[in-house]
Amino acid sequence: MHKIADVEIQHDIMVANKKLAQRNQRILDKANVFSVDVLGAIGSGKTSLIELLIKKSDEKVGVIAGDVISKFDAGRFQQYDIPVVGLNTGKECHLDAHLVEHAIEDMPLDEIDTLYIENVGNLICPVDFDLGSHMRMVVISVSEGDDTVEKHPLIFKDADLVVINKIDIADAVGADAEKMVKDAKYLNPDVKIIKSSLKTEEGLDEIIKAIKEFRDNI
Amino acid sequence: MHELSMADAIVKTVLDVAEKNQAEEILEVTIEVGKLTMLNPEQLRFLLDVLKENTLLEGAEIIIEEIPVEIKCLSCGYAGSTNLDDSDHYLMIVKCPECDERNLEIVTGQECNVKNIRIEKPE
Numbered sequence: 001m002h003k004i005a006d007v008e009i010q011h012d013i014m015v016a017n018k019k020l021a022q023r024n025q026r027i028l029d030k031a032n033v034f035s036v037d038v039l040g041a042i043g044s045g046k047t048s049l050i051e052l053l054i055k056k057s058d059e060k061v062g063v064i065a066g067d068v069i070s071k072f073d074a075g076r077f078q079q080y081d082i083p084v085v086g087l088n089t090g091k092e093c094h095l096d097a098h099l100v101e102h103a104i105e106d107m108p109l110d111e112i113d114t115l116y117i118e119n120v121g122n123l124i125c126p127v128d129f130d131l132g133s134h135m136r137m138v139v140i141s142v143s144e145g146d147d148t149v150e151k152h153p154l155i156f157k158d159a160d161l162v163v164i165n166k167i168d169i170a171d172a173v174g175a176d177a178e179k180m181v182k183d184a185k186y187l188n189p190d191v192k193i194i195k196s197s198l199k200t201e202e203g204l205d206e207i208i209k210a211i212k213e214f215r216d217n218i
Numbered sequence: 219m220h221e222l223s224m225a226d227a228i229v230k231t232v233l234d235v236a237e238k239n240q241a242e243e244i245l246e247v248t249i250e251v252g253k254l255t256m257l258n259p260e261q262l263r264f265l266l267d268v269l270k271e272n273t274l275l276e277g278a279e280i281i282i283e284e285i286p287v288e289i290k291c292l293s294c295g296y297a298g299s300t301n302l303d304d305s306d307h308y309l310m311i312v313k314c315p316e317c318d319e320r321n322l323e324i325v326t327g328q329e330c331n332v333k334n335i336r337i338e339k340p341e
Contacts (some may be wrong), residue, residue: 012338125220128328
């Protein structure tokens with residue numbers, strides 16, 4: 001004989017990710033490592049910004065380089081002779097706390113003070129997945145269109161720092177960088193917003209200062 | 219394509235619980251998906267249908283319940299639903315419908331919860 005039974009599960013996948021993220025942060029805190037989740041669209045300048053932060057910063061930096069299938073970004077960071085862990089998601093459009101947990105295991109935390117986690121280029125999927133980083137930095141560029149912020153409200157609502165890059169070509173691509181600033185401020189009144197051109201290094205000192213101030217205020 | 223990793227996690231969770239409860243068949247699965255997640259319920263359903271083949275879930279009905287967005291306003295204390303105008307999805311996370319302030323906390327709408335299953339098991 002068989003019977004029908006209802007079984008209560010109540011297992012929230014988002015909550016499970018959040019718990020793993022909190023564990024990641026505890027591991028980083030214990031090692032006294034400050035971490036930044038670097039989010040943004042494809043081609044907005046995430047990798048270039050991290051490269052500049054490695055070169056200009058007086059901190060000992062490590063990088064987890066997330067990518068769908070390639071090792072290109074990890075290769076770019078390796079030339080600076082710093083600890084780099086390449087993290088291929090395979091088919092996924094975002095990093096999650098579980099993947100980052102494994103990457104942290106491979107990262108020599110005692111050799112670094114700051115860990116940049118470069119997420120997969122995407123303004124949508126990473127929103128759902130906290131990684132356990134202390135700070136969320138979103139990098140966008142004017143060439144994605146000046147409606148990028150209003151079209152992706154959630155990623156900006158949770159950001160601690162927004163970098164609007166490539167402002168030197170705003171006129172050429174017909175984008176209004178001030179509109180992007182205004183939209184980000186509307187969504188997230190307290191967020192720090194910096195306009196930059198990573199090619200000319202305009203705004204870079206301000207970004208370094210903003211990250212440092214955020215770290216000091218934790 | 220993050221519906222795939224979610225669908226995979228859902229299937230693993232369900233099969234694990236079903237096995238622990240000596241299920242011989244899973245008849246029904248109920249999943250709650252928050253309206254603020256970046257998950258498309260139809261894509262999620264498609265991938266669950268693909269992943270459930272050749273498992274105890276094969277014949278199960280998948281029920282996806284959408285969880286509305288509820289907010290708490292830290293300025294005026296309002297708690298409840300918000301303006302759900304799909305043409306301007308800004309509003310629902312940004313402005314309190316009572317006082318127009320933007321100091322909000324999201325209470326519900328961010329779930330991907332495996333709520334329950336109905337199974338057939340030996341007496």
